[in-house]
Amino acid sequence: MIRVLLAGAGAMGRAWLAAIHADPGVELAGVVDLDPAAARRAAAGLPAGADVAVLGAETAADAVIDVTVPVAHHAVTTTALFAGMSVLGEKPVADTLARALSLVAAAEVSGRLFMVSQSRRWNPQLATLRAMAAALGPVGAVGTDFHRAPRFGGFREEMAQPLLVDMAIHAFDAARYLLDADPVTVSCQTWNPPWSWYAGDACAAAVFEMTGGARYVYHGSWCSPGAETSWNGEWRVSAQHGTARWDGDHEPTGPAVDPPDGQRSGIGAALRAFAEALESGVTPMGEVHGNVLSLAMVEAAVDSAARGRPVPIDDVLARAHERAVRDETRADVRAALRNWTDVRTALSST
Ligand SMILES: NC(=O)c1ccc[n+]([C@@H]2O[C@H](COP(=O)([O-])OP(=O)(O)OC[C@H]3O[C@@H](n4cnc5c(N)ncnc54)[C@H](O)[C@@H]3O)[C@@H](O)[C@H]2O)c1
Structure with a gap:
């Protein structure tokens, strides 16, 4: 106990x-x-x-x-x-x-x-997607599309980079887990559309080069009304021998793999x-040693957006x-x- x-x-x-x-x-x-x-x-x-x-x-x-x-x-x-x-x-x-x-x-x-x-990280569907990615041979790119329109009120609507700092770490960390790879460089732009109810940039597009050469491409928005994605985002893994996809809420689609161990999630x-x-x-x-590079991805993406150029992690x-x-x-x-x-x-x- x-x-x-x-x-x-x-x-x-x-x-x-x-x-x-x-x-x-x-x-x-x-x-x-x-x-x-x-x-x-x-x-x-x-x-x-x-x-x-x-x-x-x-x-x-x-x-x-x-x-x-x-x-x-x-x-x-x-x-x-x-x-x-x-x-x-x-x-x-x-x-x-x-x-x-x-x-x-x-x-x-x-x-x-x-x-x-x-x-x-503890989502069994993500573990299945990871097994599918491993079964598809070398991975060229992983993409996440995250589009929602939440009205939180409070601190998130005042932050300079609400999407990158408060939300994107979940996807960045999942991408490291999915690829079993770490970030090398990032090129990121952020922006805020005219209708945004956030003071800071509610939209971001980031391309990470990962160890091993695969690219992780994140495109997200917190002021994108209509056809909203899952809170986990929508995922595509593009590999030499095929593709795996996950809508963030249901079982992923791709090659047949063994179900992950364990019943618990979250x-x-x-x-x-x-x-x-x-x-x-x-x-x-x-x-903690293994987690820190996920936060480094956030800070590097914010830095790249501010400098307007790629940033080495x-x-x-x-x-x-x-x-x-x-x-x-x-x-x-x-x-x-x-x-x-x-x-x-x-x-x-x-
Ligand atoms: N995993 C997820 O999906 C997820 C979702 C929401 C929040 N979070 C994380 O959970 C954490 C808490 O978020 P929240 O939404 O519950 O915030 P919150 O503001 O509702 O609650 C935080 C609490 O911490 C207390 N607190 C602040 N400083 C303290 C201190 N020095 N000592 C003791 N208590 C202190 C506050 O009084 C408050 O009661 C954050 O790190 C947030 O990023 C994770």
């Missing part, structure tokens, strides 16, 4: 509460939120508080599920790791790539597991994988590393970051 603290009792925190209660191997030890009333409501009689280290000591919890807002991920996760707890964090790993690298080093120094939950599957990793010591999919990683070393407040984490000779190599070692 793994005892967890839930940090962040907002909209997504409620979904995590349900996932915790649905897993017989995981027990809720307490809830942390800056808003004491929200923490108490979610805790329903269990310990509640505003500080993850204090509540961790009080409850002897094994782990923290960090479902706070992205800007708080770095502080909450660092505190939890150095208080001796493992962490399962919501995407994005942090609000900036530099802080994500700091969290990688913090996981190394603390010796605790930090896994990032990218819920769509955050329930991520939670189970985290609990099993804590028991077995085996590194799970989503461990290694340049973005190097700049983030410099900033991470400069901004780090813990001496032990700064020393670990300084020891990295090359960020990509550091991220490939777990």
